[in-house]
Amino acid sequence: MPRTRLTPDALVSAAADLADEIGFDHLTLSALAKRFGVRDASLYTHLRGLADLQERVALRALGEWADALGAAIAGRSGHAALSAFADTYRSLATGRPGRYAATRHPVPPERLAASGEAARVVEVCYALLRGYDLSEPDATDAVRLLRSTLHGFSDLEATGGFTADRSLDTSWRRVVETLHHILTDWSKI
Amino acid sequence: MPRTRLTPDALVSAAADLADEIGFDHLTLSALAKRFGVRDASLYTHLRGLADLQERVALRALGEWADALGAAIAGRSGHAALSAFADTYRSLATGRPGRYAATRHPVPPERLAASGEAARVVEVCYALLRGYDLSEPDATDAVRLLRSTLHGFSDLEATGGFTADRSLDTSWRRVVETLHHILTDWSKI
DNA sequence: ACAGTTCTCCTAATGTCCCTAGGTTAAATC
DNA sequence: GATTTAACCTAGGGACATTAGGAGAACTGT
Numbered sequence: 001m002p003r004t005r006l007t008p009d010a011l012v013s014a015a016a017d018l019a020d021e022i023g024f025d026h027l028t029l030s031a032l033a034k035r036f037g038v039r040d041a042s043l044y045t046h047l048r049g050l051a052d053l054q055e056r057v058a059l060r061a062l063g064e065w066a067d068a069l070g071a072a073i074a075g076r077s078g079h080a081a082l083s084a085f086a087d088t089y090r091s092l093a094t095g096r097p098g099r100y101a102a103t104r105h106p107v108p109p110e111r112l113a114a115s116g117e118a119a120r121v122v123e124v125c126y127a128l129l130r131g132y133d134l135s136e137p138d139a140t141d142a143v144r145l146l147r148s149t150l151h152g153f154s155d156l157e158a159t160g161g162f163t164a165d166r167s168l169d170t171s172w173r174r175v176v177e178t179l180h181h182i183l184t185d186w187s188k189i
Numbered sequence: 190m191p192r193t194r195l196t197p198d199a200l201v202s203a204a205a206d207l208a209d210e211i212g213f214d215h216l217t218l219s220a221l222a223k224r225f226g227v228r229d230a231s232l233y234t235h236l237r238g239l240a241d242l243q244e245r246v247a248l249r250a251l252g253e254w255a256d257a258l259g260a261a262i263a264g265r266s267g268h269a270a271l272s273a274f275a276d277t278y279r280s281l282a283t284g285r286p287g288r289y290a291a292t293r294h295p296v297p298p299e300r301l302a303a304s305g306e307a308a309r310v311v312e313v314c315y316a317l318l319r320g321y322d323l324s325e326p327d328a329t330d331a332v333r334l335l336r337s338t339l340h341g342f343s344d345l346e347a348t349g350g351f352t353a354d355r356s357l358d359t360s361w362r363r364v365v366e367t368l369h370h371i372l373t374d375w376s377k378i
Numbered sequence: 379a380c381a382g383t384t385c386t387c388c389t390a391a392t393g394t395c396c397c398t399a400g401g402t403t404a405a406a407t408c
Numbered sequence: 409g410a411t412t413t414a415a416c417c418t419a420g421g422g423a424c425a426t427t428a429g430g431a432g433a434a435c436t437g438t
Contacts, residue, residue, distance in 0.1 A: 006386080025214070030424060040425075042387045050425065104348050118352065140353045141363045144342065147350070148364065152341025153333065159293050161336070163307065166329045174330045175337065178371055181378045189370045195415080219395060229396075231416050239396065 006036060008046045012056045019057060019098025024105065027098070029053065055107045059115045061099035066120035068092060073124065077131030079180050085128050086150055086176045093154035100158065132183040142183060149179060195225060197235045201245045208246060208287025213294065216287070218242065244296045248304045250288035255309035257281060262313065266320035268369050274317050275339055275365045282343035289347070321372040331372060338368060 014035055019027045029050055033040040047053050072088040073081040093100045112118050125143045134142055153175060156162055162171075182189065203224055208216045218239055222229040236242050261277040262270040282289045301307050314332045323331055342364060345351055351360075371378065 028424065029426090039388065041389085041427085044426075045386060104344070104350075106348055109349065112349075122352070137355055137359075140355045141360045143353075144345075144351060144360045145338070145364050145367060148341035148345060149334070149338045150341070151345060151350075152337035152339070155293070155344060156333075156337060156340060159295055160298065160301075161293075161340075162333060163311070164329045164332075166326055170326075171330045171333045175334050178334060178378055182367055182371065189367055217395065218397090228417060230398085230418085233397075234415055 006038065006042070006046055008056070011036075011043065011046055011053070012060050015053055015057050016060055016099055016102070019102060020096050021098065024054075024057070024098045024101035027054065027057070054102070054105055055111060057099075058102045058105040058107050059112075059117050061096075061102040062117035062121060063115075064099065065092065065103055066117060066124055069121070069124045070127070073128050081128050081131050082180050082183070083176055085124075086172075086179070089150045090154050090157075090172060093158060097158060100154070104155075129183065132186065134183070134186055138186055142186060145182070146179060149175060195227065195231070195235055197245070200225075200232065200235055200242070201249050204242055204246050205249055205288055205291070208291060209285050210287065213243075213246070213287045213290035216243065216246070243291070243294055244300060246288075247291045247294040247296050248301075248306050250285075250291040251306035251310060252304075253288065254281065254292060255306060255313055258310070258313045259316070262317050270317050270320050271369050271372070272365055274313075275361075275368070278339045279343050279346075279361060282347060286347060289343070293344075318372065321375065323372070323375055327375055331375060334371070335368060338364060 011032065015027060015032050018031060018035065022031070029040045029043055029047075032053070033043055043053075047056070068088055069085055072084040076084055122143065125146060126139060128146075129139055129142055132142075153172065157168055162168060200221065204216060204221050207221060207224065211220070218229045218232055218236075221242070222232055232242075236245070257277055258274055261273040265273055296307075311332065314335060315328060317335075318328055318331055321331075342361065346357055351357060
């Protein structure tokens, strides 16, 4: 039977899906090779090794992140944009756990900078803040606060860090409303 | 030469130190055994295996976390307590990266509940909030917001998520001041 | 069409690590 | 001092990552 030709792109896509299924830290070359009906050594024609694969998946996930968040805030501003942004962020984190973990995989700074993916995510954050009245350096601080809060909540939720007997959805809404308030009154605080 | 007798406790302590040196995800039974001049198989007398070690280190780190944060807020309240709490949190995260990563290692819920460590951390958070005027369910939401923000910032900082050319210390101070403001005016938001 | 080149995928082999099984010696108990 | 207990060891298997080198398919130029 004719085997589908391997390409780095197809491998990275399949690896990202695999990571969502079994967890980013269980992503393995053998498992990926098995999925393509190929020996693990064969992957080295297309990838430099496991570290390379992990970094590629990380960059891919970062790019998808930027796309989804960008789409969420397109045509919206202020509270509506923040709310859509935040909900998209959290649903990606919980719905695509492998990709989410991948976004936190450390990628060598040069490589991260070379692909523009990380910058795109930050760019979307700044776009979101356009609906609020912030200028530098407040905007940078605000972006950092925003990312910290959304990321921290998603991460703690994902790793089971929240144990209290109260709806996470409700707390999440409260967090988003609080962020809205902060961004609105930033200069007064 | 007389070999120091192994104990689970000594192993976990050494493992935590090792994790700080080489990263929690590079913590390995072989490396730990080597540090004690012993074969890896010998560790199985004291530990059930790698997963067991990782979970023990996680619980140990959580306990140390609770101790340090508790000490930071002892005798302080309100802004002073929050500031000390936050700074301790961040310095632990950056100064003890292996232990910090360990605190995020997923531990089976029963085991986590059995050791009281996770509850102690949450307890310290609630103690911190005593200086602010919050009652349930606001307190739970506030704890979640607080932990999310501090954790998110620390994690993004640790994984190189912040790239803008602005002092992280400055942004951190701003984040802490913002949290103080939110906690103070919680009911008004 | 065909000879030569290139590139994909393969087999084989090495090293590291987790883990189990079973033995040996040193410590602890009676 | 004899017996039991338990710490540590050697031996070995299985999963992965990785390298080296070979066979065959696909592409190139004539």
